[in-house]
Amino acid sequence: AYGKDNDIEDHRLLGIAMRILHDNALLHPKQIEGVLPDSDLHNQVERISITPITLSLEEVSKLWGTFQTQYRISAAYQVSVVLIESAQAVKAPLPVLSRGEPNLNNGRDSGIAIQPDLTSSFPTLETLQTPNQQPSLRLGENLTLRGHHLDSEETIVVEFRHPRLSQAIQLTPKPGATATTLEVELPVDGNQWLAGFYTVTVGVKRNGKQQVTNALSFSLAPKIEEMTISTATGNQQQLTLTCNPPVWLGKPDNSSVILGQQVGFLLSDRELLPLSEFLPSVTTTSSDPSPDQKTNSLVFDITGIAAGDYWVRLRVDGVDSLLVNRTVTPPVFYSTEKLTVSG
Structure with missing residues (x-):
């Protein structure tokens, strides 16, 4: 003013x-x-x-x-800002003739789909549950999948994908599946499987269309089945263990570099690597493991380990074998994970 x-x-x-x-x-x-x-x-x-x-x-x-x-x-x-209308000509869309796929019986459109709540109309996985809230799943155990719209007009297919496997592993849910809950049992035979991290999806058929859910991840833990200690040449103490599923490890000819999965044996405060001379020979550089490149027997050098009892774990691709038994209260360690080293 x-x-x-x-x-x-x-x-x-x-x-x-x-x-x-x-x-x-x-x-x-x-x-x-x-x-x-x-x-x-x-x-x-x-x-x-x-x-x-x-x-x-x-x-x-x-x-x-x-x-x-x-x-x-x-x-x-x-x-206030003024809304400026464009002086240019606009395109007028064509009128809608039908909504959705036409009905084959009467030729009319199927109309719009009505969703009475905020839940997505697509099949969706929300959570994965392992037995007894374990951090990882093992072969022979059940995996519970929860979500919505998981019912299907045909057989439900649950697919498991591992980054080291080119083909997905397909399983069917156990009887009693509902639209919100599925339960699938992993086989005890681990020839198709590798320990590590997996993504799981569910394939269903709804309204005549094949649909696939989103992917959720979980870890498959290796299981130590047996451990034996022996003395090799030169008083070298060796630990031989068998595990399930087999691990993909191999040694190329004339090379000390181990190819395949990352495997370690956790004993006390040490992490031991498998001895390469006991691994199968690798004849190909393919990233997809072949059956002859898998082994369920691993040998470790434990020379110099003091006598005593040790709780041990097998680590494969960052996933440890289960040490804690959660089926009892209070939880205890699995007796099979205990290694006794004599003097």
Whole structure:
């Protein structure tokens, strides 16, 4: 507001301006046309509104600093944005003839699908549950899959994928499956399987269409079945263990580099690697393991380990064999995971 050097004139001028804006909070199209006769702004659907706003002292100071002049008494207003309509021609879509697949009996459309709640209409996996809340699953145990829309018009297929296997392993759920819960039992025979991390999906057929759920991950733990200690040449003590499922390990000819899965034997505070001379020979560089490159027998050098009892674990691709028995209360260690080293 600009007046004479007298502040009273400034206040009067500002008051008149504020009164005018208060009386004209909404600009009528005729008012806009009178000021801007050559514009089509008055034809817009949206009306221009003028609303007073409050600015902080810092904001007012910055504003007058931009003007590069002495501060004067001020009032701030917000003017709404005008919706500008395009003058270009628009494309008009064709009318809808049918919604969904036509009914083969009467030729009519199937109509829209109605979902009475916020649940997705697609088959979805939400959680995976291992027995007794174990951190990992083992062969021969049941995996419970929970979600929604898991029912199918045909046989349900549960697919397991491992990053080291090119082909998915397919299983069918146990009897008693519902639309929200499936239970699948992993076979005891581990020839098809590898320890490590898997992703699981469920394939169903609904309304004549094949659908696949989202993927969830779980870990398959190796199981130590037997451990024996023997003395080799030079008083070297060797530990031989058998495990399930077999591990994919191999040694190329004339090389000490071990190919395949990452395997370690955790004994006390040590991690032992399998002896390469007892591993099967690798004749191919293919990333997909062949049956002759798998072994369920591993040999480790335990020379120098002090006599005593040790709780041990077999680690394959970052997944440890289960050490804690959660089927009893309170939990205890599995006796099969105990190794006795004699002096």
